[in-house]
Amino acid sequence: MATTVEALAPYAAVPLEEKERLLAQVQADPRYTDYLFGCYECGICVAACPSARFYDFSPRVIAQALAREDVELAYKQMNEDVWECSQCFSCLRCPRGNNPGGLILIMREVAVNNGLRSAREALEGYSRIIYKIMSTGTQVSPDMIRPDAFPDWGPTAAATADNLTLWRRAMPPETMHTTTASWEVAESTLEELYVIWHLTGVLDMIKAIDQGLHMILVDVMEETLEERGYSL
Amino acid sequence: MIPHESAVGRAFKRDPEQAPTEDVRERVLELEAQGEWIVHRVPDDVVLLDTKYGRKKKIPLRHTWHHKSCGQCGHIPGYSTSIFWLHRKLGLDYDDPRDQTSCTAWNYYASATSNSAAQAAVAVRNFAAAYQTGYYPIIHCGTSYGHYKEVREELLRHPELRKEVREIMAKLGKPLVMPEEIVHYSEWVYAIRNELAVRKVLDLSTITVTVHPACHYYKLVQEDAIYDPDIYGGQRTAVVTGVATALGAKVADYSTWFDCCGFGFRHILVQRDFSRSFAVQRKINVMREEANPDVTLTHDTGCVTTLDKSQFAAKAHEQFAGKPDVPVMSEAQFAALALGAHPYRVAQLHWHAADYRPLLEKMGIDWQARWAEFEADLERLRRGEVQYLTWDEVDAGPGPAPVLKPFETARGVAVVVAEEGRKA
Numbered sequence: 075m076a077t078t079v080e081a082l083a084p085y086a087a088v089p090l091e092e093k094e095r096l097l098a099q100v101q102a103d104p105r106y107t108d109y110l111f112g113c114y115e116c117g118i119c120v121a122a123c124p125s126a127r128f129y130d131f132s133p134r135v136i137a138q139a140l141a142r143e144d145v146e147l148a149y150k151q152m153n154e155d156v157w158e159c160s161q162c163f164s165c166l167r168c169p170r171g172n173n174p175g176g177l178i179l180i181m182r183e184v185a186v187n188n189g190l191r192s193a194r195e196a197l198e199g200y201s202r203i204i205y206k207i208m209s210t211g212t213q214v215s216p217d218m219i220r221p222d223a224f225p226d227w228g229p230t231a232a233a234t235a236d237n238l239t240l241w242r243r244a245m246p247p248e249t250m251h252t253t254t255a256s257w258e259v260a261e262s263t264l265e266e267l268y269v270i271w272h273l274t275g276v277l278d279m280i281k282a283i284d285q286g287l288h289m290i291l292v293d294v295m296e297e298t299l300e301e302r303g304y305s306l
Numbered sequence: 307m308i309p310h311e312s313a314v315g316r317a318f319k320r321d322p323e324q325a326p327t328e329d330v331r332e333r334v335l336e337l338e339a340q341g342e343w344i345v346h347r348v349p350d351d352v353v354l355l356d357t358k359y360g361r362k363k364k365i366p367l368r369h370t371w372h373h374k375s376c377g378q379c380g381h382i383p384g385y386s387t388s389i390f391w392l393h394r395k396l397g398l399d400y401d402d403p404r405d406q407t408s409c410t411a412w413n414y415y416a417s418a419t420s421n422s423a424a425q426a427a428v429a430v431r432n433f434a435a436a437y438q439t440g441y442y443p444i445i446h447c448g449t450s451y452g453h454y455k456e457v458r459e460e461l462l463r464h465p466e467l468r469k470e471v472r473e474i475m476a477k478l479g480k481p482l483v484m485p486e487e488i489v490h491y492s493e494w495v496y497a498i499r500n501e502l503a504v505r506k507v508l509d510l511s512t513i514t515v516t517v518h519p520a521c522h523y524y525k526l527v528q529e530d531a532i533y534d535p536d537i538y539g540g541q542r543t544a545v546v547t548g549v550a551t552a553l554g555a556k557v558a559d560y561s562t563w564f565d566c567c568g569f570g571f572r573h574i575l576v577q578r579d580f581s582r583s584f585a586v587q588r589k590i591n592v593m594r595e596e597a598n599p600d601v602t603l604t605h606d607t608g609c610v611t612t613l614d615k616s617q618f619a620a621k622a623h624e625q626f627a628g629k630p631d632v633p634v635m636s637e638a639q640f641a642a643l644a645l646g647a648h649p650y651r652v653a654q655l656h657w658h659a660a661d662y663r664p665l666l667e668k669m670g671i672d673w674q675a676r677w678a679e680f681e682a683d684l685e686r687l688r689r690g691e692v693q694y695l696t697w698d699e700v701d702a703g704p705g706p707a708p709v710l711k712p713f714e715t716a717r718g719v720a721v722v723v724a725e726e727g728r729k730a
Contacts, residue, residue, distance in 0.1 A: 182418030211407035228618030
C-alpha cells in the first residue's frame, strides 16, 4: 500500500484551483448534505465493503476525505478509488448515517462531467452498454451473451448464442421474444426516453467522455428529437 | 421460527412510533394534497406486511403492472416467466407492458453517465405509464426497487428536482405520478406464500436452501423492506426465506449472508475478475462449506447472474476444482417448480450455468423427460409449425383445492386468492 504522499504524487502537477473546482462540484450536488454527516472512523463500512477485500479501497477514507475537505485526497479518489466501489450500499450500515456509496456516485458524476481521464479509462469497454441502455431502453440484451465476450460463463454462453433466436421464441411472455433488447419497448416509449436524455443533459455527459459514442447516439436519436422540436 | 445467533439475547422491538426514520409515504400523500403530484393508490385487494420498524406496507395481489428487469428478461428469462406463471396459476390479472423502459440504474451505478434529474424522470415516466393503464406497478428488479425508493426520497427532499421533473413530464404529456407504495415482486411472492404452499405438488422436505438477501432490496432505504419476527428473529429480511420454508424446504444459515454477491454493476461487465472472486470465495464456497445447500435462492437480477455464472471459471482453481456446483435461481423459479411448472418452458433453466440437474432429480423432477418435451417444442418452432411457445401451452390451471383462509387486508376486504384461482 502506498503512503499518502506516494499516492498523491501523480497529481502534484494538477493546479490546486482545479482540484478545488472539482471538489466544489461534488459539494454542490443537492444530495451531498443528505449523504455526509462526519465520520466516527469506526470502520464498520470497511468491514461490510466487498471492494475493500479485493482492492486498495476504503469507503471510510472517502467519507473522511470529504468531511475534512481534503482537496488533494478527494482529487486522487475521484481519479482512482471511486471506480473500485461495487455500489452495493453495504456501507449504509454507517452508525453516523453516512452514505459513502452515494458520495462515490456523486464523485463519479463529477469525474464524467469533467471528462477525467480516469473516467474514460474506467469505462473503456463499457461504451456498448451505454449505447444499449440509451438507445433501446434496456441495459442488457440477449444477443450480448457471446462466448467471446463471456468465456468465463462456460458452455452456457455458447449454447445461448448458438440457439438465441430459437430459445427466445420458446418462452411464453409475448414481450420477450426479442434478441436485441431485453423486451419489446414501444417506439413511443423510446421517443420519450430520448427526450429525457436530451433535456437532462445526459447526452452532454456522454460527449465529455466519449465523442464517438456521442456521435452514434445523436445519429440514432436526432430524427426523433427533431420531430419533437429539439435540436441537437 | 428460524433461530439465529444474532437474535439470541436481543429484544428487537419493532415499534413504528420509535422508528429512526420518518415514514416517507405520509409525505408522499401530503404532496398530493398540495397538488404537487398524483398518488397512484394500491388497488383494493392487498396483503398487509410488516416492514423493518413495524410499519404496515400494502402489497397488491392483483391488477399489477409488471416493471420488468433488463437483466432478468435478457439473461435469466425464466425469472420473469416464473413470476408471470405464478400470477396465472393463482388467477391474478396482470399487465406485461411495452410502455416500459429499464430503470437505467444498472448503468447509473456502473458508469455515472446520468444524473438525478434523468434518473428521476425515467422513474416517474414509468410510474405515469403504469398509472395510465390503471394497473399498479410491481417491480421485478431489486436494483430498480431500491433505486426508485432513492428517487422517491430525492423528489421528496428537493423541490427544485420535483419542478424540473414535472416540467419534463409536461413536455412528454404525462402527469407527475408517485405510487402509494413501491413494491418488489418478492414481497408479493412472500405475501402469497401460504397460497403457494397449498398448491405445491413436490415434496421439498429433503431440499436444503441457502438464501442470499439482495443488497439493493434491504440496504437501500432499508425501512421499506419486509421483516418478520418469526424469521431470523426479525433481524434479517423475511421475504425469500419465508417462501422457501412455506414450501417445505429447509433453510440453512451461513456466515457471510450479509455480503453482497460481487455483481459490482461495472465489474460484472468489464472487470469480472472481481465479481468472480468475490462470488465464489465469499458466497458460494462459504455456503458449500457451512451449509452444503442443494440450491441457493435469491431475489434480484444481479445476484442470480453473479452467483450462477461465476462458478464455471472457478473450477480451474485448485481450491474449487472437483467441488459440486451450487445451483442458483430466484425464489419465483423455485416456487414455480414446486407448483409443477415446467423447468424449461417456464423456469427456462437452460439459460443457467451452474448444474441444476442434481437439484431437479432430488426435487423429483425428471429433467431428461422435460428436456425431451422442450426439444420437441424447439423442433416445432424450427419447422415453423408455431411461431412462439405460448402461455396456452404452459399454463397448468389453478391447481389443488383452495384454502378458504382470507388474507388480512388493508381495507377489511376478505380476499380469498384461491377462489380467484379456481375461476381462472
